[in-house]
Amino acid sequence: MLEVKTQDDVKHIEASNAVQGLMPFDNTYDAIKASAKENADKAAISFFLKGDEFQKAHHISYQTLLERITQTANFFHSLGLTENDVVAFLLPNLPETHYVLWGGEAVCKVFAVNPLLEPEQIKDLLSSANAKVVVTMNPMTKIDLWPKVQSILNELPSVKHVVGIDIYPYVKGPAKLVAKAMQLLHRKDISIPHGKAYYNFSEEIQKCEGQALQFYRRFSDDTISSLFCTGGTTGLPKIAQRTHRNELANAVSVRLMASTALNKDKSILAGLPLFHVNGALITGLLPFSIGATVVMATPQGFRGENLFPNFWSIIEHFKVGTFSGVPTVYSALMNFSFEGKDISSLEFCLCGAAPMPVETFKAFEQTTGVKIIEGYGLTEATCVSSVNPIHGKQKVGSIGVRIPHQQMMCVKHEGDRILRQCSVNEIGTLVVRGPNVFSGYLLDHQNEGLWMTDEQGQVWMNTGDLARQDDDGYFWLTGRKKELIVRGGHNIEPKMIEEAMCKHPAINLAAAVGKPDLHAGEVPVCYVQVKQGYPIEISELIEFADRVIPERAAIPKDIHVVSDLPVTAVGKVFKPALEMQEIEKCVIEVASKIIPTHELKVEVRQDPLHGLLAHIAVTGNLPSLDELSKRLGGYTFKTEIVSV
Structure with a gap:
């Protein structure tokens, strides 16, 4: 064979x-x-x-x-x-x-x-x-x-x-x-x-x-x-x-x-x-x-x-x-x-x-x-x-x-x-078709936007990934639409940040996500998993990021060292958990200027309609809720504020 x-x-x-x-x-x-x-x-x-x-x-x-x-x-x-x-x-x-x-x-x-x-x-x-x-x-x-x-x-x-x-x-x-x-x-x-x-x-x-x-x-x-x-x-x-x-x-x-x-x-x-x-x-x-x-x-x-x-x-x-x-x-x-x-x-x-x-x-x-x-x-x-x-x-x-x-x-x-x-090395949406491609999701409404048709009438499945194909026919993932960090309308690919940070001898894995930002929509932050027994200072990692990440807009605003990155059941880094942490920190930071933190409970959850949703429960302080809602309204994530 x-x-x-x-x-x-x-x-x-x-x-x-x-x-x-x-x-x-x-x-x-x-x-x-x-x-x-x-x-x-x-x-x-x-x-x-x-x-x-x-x-x-x-x-x-x-x-x-x-x-x-x-x-x-x-x-x-x-x-x-x-x-x-x-x-x-x-x-x-x-x-x-x-x-x-x-x-x-x-x-x-x-x-x-x-x-x-x-x-x-x-x-x-x-x-x-x-x-x-x-x-x-x-x-x-x-x-x-x-x-x-x-x-x-x-x-x-x-x-x-x-x-x-x-x-x-x-x-x-x-x-x-x-x-x-x-x-x-x-x-x-x-x-x-x-x-x-x-x-x-x-x-x-x-x-x-x-x-x-x-x-x-x-x-x-x-x-x-x-x-x-x-x-x-x-x-x-x-x-x-x-x-x-x-x-x-x-x-x-x-x-x-x-x-x-x-x-x-x-x-x-x-x-x-x-x-x-x-x-x-x-x-x-x-x-x-x-x-x-x-x-x-x-x-x-x-x-x-x-x-x-x-x-x-x-x-x-x-x-x-x-x-x-x-x-x-x-x-x-x-x-x-x-x-x-x-x-x-x-x-x-x-x-x-x-x-x-x-x-x-x-x-x-x-x-x-x-x-x-x-x-x-x-x-x-x-x-x-x-x-x-x-x-x-x-x-x-x-x-x-x-x-x-x-x-x-x-x-x-x-x-x-x-x-x-796309032409050679031009980034585009990755699509597939063939006998291994499934018949669709069980719930019909989830199939919306899944299929694409070419000029010959052939049907392709939209993978949701962005990629390019080089002149040898090899494909290179450049990002996933839903994982792109959008900073002031500028798309930043997390993979570029992660690959650069993993060049540091202390880092095993890195995961870059967007941090909510009032002016830019979101800015990049990076979570890094450090090798066992390797001491490292955040300042050193920040200086390293500034030196190795080629795109200025992609340099993380914050770097967090963790013993283990959150993973799915198959071991894939689970970025929504990190995104939830960033949203929660943002909400607490904004709310603490209006409401005492002991009167505040924040839970970020995945909502079927709105994606990541910040559920905010406030004890008393009713006059402050409108002000909190107004300030959080400037961010791209959805909020739900209730008084308890």
């Missing part, structure tokens, strides 16, 4: 292979089934609970994987589910999560929900999706998933079935008996409202046929397979509807980009959560469809207990060939030595979800000798849209060339009409 080195190689693959011919299956179940039949005795999954227990991992063969997925599908079918129904899961990374995901897709739609969300957000998501089945963890000590689900069941009329999963089968040694006893003891905590039924997952699937599906289902190119949220930990995320064709096409395209590195002889480490598209595709459908082994590193993935201290030993033990991470993962790994470990099996690492700071990139590669492959993807485009060629030129900071069978370009547009494709 051709080793992709350039954009021309991608075009050659497309000319040689029609995408339909590369996807002999019309659903994900059949793709996994074919691979499992061919690799029956091979390990499909190696799973361990804690980072220091990797040598006692549970190994699940492809034959067993297929049986469990089949049993799960037959179980869901026995509940009366059909293709229009939704099974939602709130689970950590477990083998059972894969059973539910792929077994569920064989029957109906599967909705992956972030288990770290608060109950109210979970309730809103499940209601939006009209979920009929919810799968979560059974009651157990130190895991709050069951209480979360139980607290909202009365407000979820669509949910008819609740399925619980036990963790104790994966506990090793004498502790297993204790874990089992405790979990059985907690069963008394299971309380289900009238009209709903509870099931123990492992007990139920053992009653089901595992050799073949007990039903027939017809699939088309438009058959919905999964619902994934587009991210975010504040407000209600959008729910993306993806088809079996989307998922299969993306798995095939990624494999074509790395055919020599992604094959059945390789092991792939899974550290990203399975409610995220990267975890589901890169450490799920893709390896399962080619017979590779997935090393599931703890239920919490990269957040797992003792994972990072044992990370390089895990790479050595399982002869891991690759893994996907986000910048915060690579930054954390720099604190742990691999001296004395054989990590020669590690051919490359993948980085996506957020731009990798150039200095972090260089430091990791120079220290470990392992190549980082930067890419770009969207939930709406299944997972991967572009990647630096593994065998080709690595352009640090670039998101690489587009994958085979997906089109990608930078454009100038007017509303939903594409006027023209």
Whole structure:
């Protein structure tokens, strides 16, 4: 198979292979089934609970994987589910999560929900999706998933079935008996409202046929397979509807980009959560469809207990060939030595979800000798849209060339009409189209402004990102429209500030956001995460910023040193949390000149209609409210002032 080195190689693959011919299956179940039949005795999954227990991992063969997925599908079918129904899961990374995901897709739609969300957000998501089945963890000590689900069941009329999963089968040694006893003891905590039924997952699937599906289902190119949220930990995320064709096409395209590195002889480490598209595709459908082994590193993935201290030993033990991470993962790994470990099996690492700071990139590669492959993807485009060629030129900071069978370009547009494709290195809106691009968000009104049409009548998806394409065909993200810092009408790209600040030897990560400003609308500020044990003065960082940031308007007005930047569940820096802090500080600063601070309570929240909204509760002082409203009215953020 051709080793992709350039954009021309991608075009050659497309000319040689029609995408339909590369996807002999019309659903994900059949793709996994074919691979499992061919690799029956091979390990499909190696799973361990804690980072220091990797040598006692549970190994699940492809034959067993297929049986469990089949049993799960037959179980869901026995509940009366059909293709229009939704099974939602709130689970950590477990083998059972894969059973539910792929077994569920064989029957109906599967909705992956972030288990770290608060109950109210979970309730809103499940209601939006009209979920009929919810799968979560059974009651157990130190895991709050069951209480979360139980607290909202009365407000979820669509949910008819609740399925619980036990963790104790994966506990090793004498502790297993204790874990089992405790979990059985907690069963008394299971309380289900009238009209709903509870099931123990492992007990139920053992009653089901595992050799073949007990039903027939017809699939088309438009058959919905999964619902994934587009991210975010504040407000209600959008729910993306993806088809079996989307998922299969993306798995095939990624494999074509790395055919020599992604094959059945390789092991792939899974550290990203399975409610995220990267975890589901890169450490799920893709390896399962080619017979590779997935090393599931703890239920919490990269957040797992003792994972990072044992990370390089895990790479050595399982002869891991690759893994996907986000910048915060690579930054954390720099604190742990691999001296004395054989990590020669590690051919490359993948980085996506957020731009990798150039200095972090260089430091990791120079220290470990392992190549980082930067890419770009969207939930709406299944997972991967572009990647630096593994065998080709690595352009640090670039998101690489587009994958085979997906089109990608930078454009100038007017509303939903594409006027023209940008010229080389001209910045424009990044758009994509192809068999991996989703069918739209679940809620119709969220699709407004999503699609664009070119002069030939072809429909493209607006990614919302700004980018340029160089003369080698490599794409470079230059910013995201909603992340741009607009200073007096001048657009400032946060990435420029972040890349410059990360050149300082003390800084691991940087995140630039806008600070509300009465005259300019907003001005840039920067939060920096400093390396362990590295003393630094703010004055030094300010002087450094003044020296290295080329654009005067982009030099941060403030620099804040933090031990950890706020991150999403997949480890991507969560900038809205920083923006909220800046708005809150602004409100308090303005209000303190009018109202005593002890009479003031400020909460910045994500409002579905207004975006970031400052809710201000004032005790008494009614005459001052009009003055406060007037002063805050000069800022661009929205406010809501109440007297309590």
